[in-house]
Amino acid sequence: MKQLQLNKKKIINDPVFGFINLQSEIVFDLLEHPFFQRLRLIKQLGLSYLVFPGANHTRFEHAIGASHLMRQAIAALRLKGHEITEAEAEAVTITILLHDIGHAPFSHVLENTLVKISHEEISLLLMQELNQQFHGKLDLAIRIFTNQYKKQFLHQLVSSQLDMDRLDYLSRDSFFTGVAEGTIGIDRIIKMLNVYDDKLVVDIKGIYSIEKFLISRRLMYWQVYLHKTVVAAEFLLINVLKRAKELIVQGEALFATPTLKIFLEYKILPENFKNNIKINGKKVLEWYTLLDDNDILISIKEWQNHPDTVLSELAKSISNRKLPRTVLREKPLSAKAEEKYLKKITETIIPDPELAKYFLMTGVITNNAYDKLNENIYVLDKDETIKEINDASDINLTALTKTVKKYFVCYPKELDIY
């Protein structure tokens, strides 16, 4: 007669998707694990908040959102008659929940400086570690993650051109940056998913939604992910961390939070992660899972006061948001032009030509919304044949597959060059 209120704690308020219902015990337990809780302190879009003030959302929210979409995709595919067992459903939900667990703070920045191993590899190492702690309950999830499971479409739901990862992050990043045009038709795309020969495909009726999705993604690339001020801030961060490391190698005293200090003082190689060696009383993976955005930001705040001009100037530039001027160009900077810039820098900021290089950042950014060579998107026609989307669409989508390159130069605004 009497009825209990169940599962109360397992409903999560998500600004993007509303109520999210965690549907299994193990998912809930993984969420509570410190490895996963750490993601609360790692912003999804790194330094982008310097340009988009609302972009403070974290990898924690993203992972939960993606697992929510996974549940919807499973339901949609089951409705079309595809068998997905409850064990498979739970496993693939775990896979998507943990697919980003290996991200460092300011991921791309750190992978270019202090951490010499990709976040995907770390994700796998952490999943294996969790699998031990959970007595093998993540076996199937790991097989799906590494694409060793027979039903290939499950892996594709986690990692492909149309995976739940990007469906979530495009929606979420669009939501929090306030770039409303990035919105994609998630509900419809998921309803249009299908499986053919164990591969993830899209029903022909959904083709316009896919085109729109590709265009939205492209727009998000240029308007957000490759926003030139964000790019400048990231290169600044790379340089400040390089300089900090260099000073430490030279034996200079330098404040750093205890966790960041480990990564500045030790040169940790990929095999050190795989063997999970001990450093200063803790295993390297443990150190890794202790590092978050705040370690970087607090350290930089202090470096503003350091006697080394390079370190302090770059640190001030980030902390006070006095970002360099960034110019996009069709061609890379000529050696001659570069020299001219460096000369100006030696005249106005720092006389040492070697150190001057820290203030000039050049490089190339590229975007391809739909990567033709990589995983393709296939469309299922009504006559049950499949086609690559590019052949199915009556517009020339190859335009979208073209890699667009833009060269950039960032230099201090006070140089007064334009």
Added chain:
Amino acid sequence: MKQLQLNKKKIINDPVFGFINLQSEIVFDLLEHPFFQRLRLIKQLGLSYLVFPGANHTRFEHAIGASHLMRQAIAALRLKGHEITEAEAEAVTITILLHDIGHAPFSHVLENTLVKISHEEISLLLMQELNQQFHGKLDLAIRIFTNQYKKQFLHQLVSSQLDMDRLDYLSRDSFFTGVAEGTIGIDRIIKMLNVYDDKLVVDIKGIYSIEKFLISRRLMYWQVYLHKTVVAAEFLLINVLKRAKELIVQGEALFATPTLKIFLEYKILPENFKNNIKINGKKVLEWYTLLDDNDILISIKEWQNHPDTVLSELAKSISNRKLPRTVLREKPLSAKAEEKYLKKITETIIPDPELAKYFLMTGVITNNAYDKLNENIYVLDKDETIKEINDASDINLTALTKTVKKYFVCYPKELDIY
């Protein structure tokens, strides 16, 4: 000391844009005029509500929405330093408010059957009529409408590839059909508008928004405006009106609402509208402004009981939403195939081969999201040069400019051909 509440009546609740503030007396008076009030009874998307149950929005709402966007565009352009006098602002707002006032119910259907003049011409005739009633206060609005005013960009705000008309209808139709993917970034597009050499252009920063806009428009075309079931319903309506007219010409008795009867019984030529001749005691433009969706729908409801099989079967098909099957094809139907269809119809529905043709509808539908030959969209670069958007975009937009043709055949479902 005391303060009055002003302009209370002039705020309109709009589900799409929120509160809309009518900003001038004359706009308010035009809105109250029976010519304009009539638009409340003319659905923006005609028979589309048979496929999209929410698509009951009217040309009344659209005209108000477009005038709201016009006020925003004016503010944005003024902020960029372009002079727009208050008289010009009011005039161009009136122009957009009245640009669609000449629409008949189920516009394209009626222009193919009972009304042999385009809605644009009627709009102008009605604006001239209103101008008389308003003692010449619409002079400037009419000059802008007919593109006879020096500041060409004002006309382009009313009628061009980026006019306020389509910004409103794409948003509004997307909103009411529930096709969320049709959403466009109106706020941003309007903020990116600029004027160069008296022409409407778009700042280079807005290029991705324009690309997105073009793709959204394309999606709305295929998903809504050219939805095959909607197309079928419209051709059905054309045929039922043709048959009714034919029967009346033959002297058959036929119920019709008094207003529709005028258009069925008299053959009214474009010059009759221009001369505004009297028929049955009222001028032809007055009759025109009395005709609304309900006249058509009520008459068809009655026609279900008419002894003529063609009329009654087609009327039932619309009234009870038993719509024909529609097949899209790459090529037109061959004469031979058409014969085969007609034969089936004579066997199962109506023996007379001439009448059988009423049950077979063929034709072609086309879509070009961005019409290259017509009005172009120009982009203003930072170096103050302008380019056609196709040259400015790094994707190949010509793909979007290609006219896509689809041939269709509609036939009664009971024919059982597939």
Added chain:
Amino acid sequence: MKQLQLNKKKIINDPVFGFINLQSEIVFDLLEHPFFQRLRLIKQLGLSYLVFPGANHTRFEHAIGASHLMRQAIAALRLKGHEITEAEAEAVTITILLHDIGHAPFSHVLENTLVKISHEEISLLLMQELNQQFHGKLDLAIRIFTNQYKKQFLHQLVSSQLDMDRLDYLSRDSFFTGVAEGTIGIDRIIKMLNVYDDKLVVDIKGIYSIEKFLISRRLMYWQVYLHKTVVAAEFLLINVLKRAKELIVQGEALFATPTLKIFLEYKILPENFKNNIKINGKKVLEWYTLLDDNDILISIKEWQNHPDTVLSELAKSISNRKLPRTVLREKPLSAKAEEKYLKKITETIIPDPELAKYFLMTGVITNNAYDKLNENIYVLDKDETIKEINDASDINLTALTKTVKKYFVCYPKELDIY
């Protein structure tokens, strides 16, 4: 290996809730039935579109929306461990889908003039008629509708203070009128529903959502449902129909659409509906299901030209939206004041004092957001006791239960009284 696309046609785009998935064959078949299709031509909010231009949504959309919420409520209750068989789920979905099928166009207006039977009774009669056509498949749905089924909470999901009917209409009316403040937290309210002793209750955690719901409902009453201009339009419509009926009884010639004519010419009693007598070759229920908004609006449009001043003036007033002035008062109008108004009317509009009454409308409007005497809302506490919401809430909700009465007078604006 190959996979079919199933159920394609059964997804409906809804502007309010997104995609709606019809989950059973019979629901789909009922939707296609002419009785139900008719609801497409009956506006949910009658004449409110004269004040809220977006309020053109129909009873068709509402019924589908409510059935969508019903499916969500069923899922939520099952998740809390309550057994609801698939047969029960389908039946209660049918009940909510059909609960409003008996509505006449401009329902309250017609029930006060031409149709002397409540829409609830007609709903039941039409459900019984459908049950015959569907060979008894609606038996359980009808038992739930008439509250004769043991699991009482199923009836309460259809008809109570927290039924899916009002959850849908409050959201939908708020959406289409653009009165954004009417928004209620549907998702959360549904997640908080529970069952105790076969009765529908709300988990204690949901109490603030219920308070908010009651306040929103109250706001919608005063801002939309009882908006004084809408009230005026409705009384105008009552008077115009009364006058038309009176003229017909007097033998005057009068245009009316064929269906409306039946209801003007014949006095149809409740028992005539129950016996479903034949009039003019059709059964009375069939005539009823042929009547829609357009019959009324087209007839009124014509009546503008009728020689009877009362009929033509009132008809013009509605058709051209020249609505009377409405004043809300704390007390009813005194007999003396009424006489003064009538005198003015005889002086300026129509000399006959009897006919003058058609131009003066008085009455009372009331609102209680939460009807204490009727069905109560019960809250389930964590200790598994239940309380009436008024006792559970720490604010004094009785304030909301108080019936608020406002008296109104509507009179032609040209009287120039204030």
Added chain:
Amino acid sequence: MKQLQLNKKKIINDPVFGFINLQSEIVFDLLEHPFFQRLRLIKQLGLSYLVFPGANHTRFEHAIGASHLMRQAIAALRLKGHEITEAEAEAVTITILLHDIGHAPFSHVLENTLVKISHEEISLLLMQELNQQFHGKLDLAIRIFTNQYKKQFLHQLVSSQLDMDRLDYLSRDSFFTGVAEGTIGIDRIIKMLNVYDDKLVVDIKGIYSIEKFLISRRLMYWQVYLHKTVVAAEFLLINVLKRAKELIVQGEALFATPTLKIFLEYKILPENFKNNIKINGKKVLEWYTLLDDNDILISIKEWQNHPDTVLSELAKSISNRKLPRTVLREKPLSAKAEEKYLKKITETIIPDPELAKYFLMTGVITNNAYDKLNENIYVLDKDETIKEINDASDINLTALTKTVKKYFVCYPKELDIY
């Protein structure tokens, strides 16, 4: 002929309100100032992100949002004929932009532990400091802030029951927590603002919007601001900071970020802020503006490893989100019950009865949505009289003015008491 793109940098993407246009140079310059940039690193809702994963929004976004609403309120009041000079408009916009600039990280927590001065006082001190740096340009803004300017309604737009501060934070907090029901009708409330006798009032037509606003606020209080898990986390943070301070006073070594260390090591009195004394080479206000959320979170992360059990256990509890159980009660805990709890703690966690107190938190939380004794909300009737909203509303709003008290106890989950 040629036209420049102006003000580009001054458009900010806001997820809540869309594009925000900064309308004056000085506002832009203040935004760039390090005092203001600091707000990017101070979360608006402190530790609430532990319960609402999306609640990572900052005081930076809030201040900008509130200044955006201020511009809208000014426009609405001007439209009603109230004179607001451009200097006043700019000043009041600055006031609202800076009204929260004195907030410490985890504001209420720090005001209870390390900072013995209210954030309002600090805001004023920082505004005065900025006024010096900006050569007196903030004079009028400061007079409005301190309510010394004749047009009192300007102060009320910044600080009253209906100020732009709470309109923004209620919307924003509702948006980012995902508690959709907290949504308020900002657009309508602002449109209903008016001024009478130099006081901010609300037009009578807006009364239902105000009622709804008060109810929403109440709902946000109970559902978000006083969420019991959030309350527990905050008291935990208070205790961990108290313990850290205590240990430092006792001479224990303790990691802390350099900025936090200042506040742990020195006892800074209100007059020290006012005199802006120097500590360790920097003025105290400068130290204050260097302190952000990250200082607290990084220090707590390290304290997990500290030998002191109290410090390390409490730090772990926050860092790993192992929050205490919280029970809400109608009455405070009796001395006897408290003793029982403490005894359990000494048995299971820490033997020292003095230290055990750190693990038991008790207190009272209260909410009044509308504070009757404080600033009232006045309503302007059509007859130009004003009434207190409580007298104008036909529901008994005093219910909302009642202070609701709830007592709470938080204790470690492992105590296993319920």
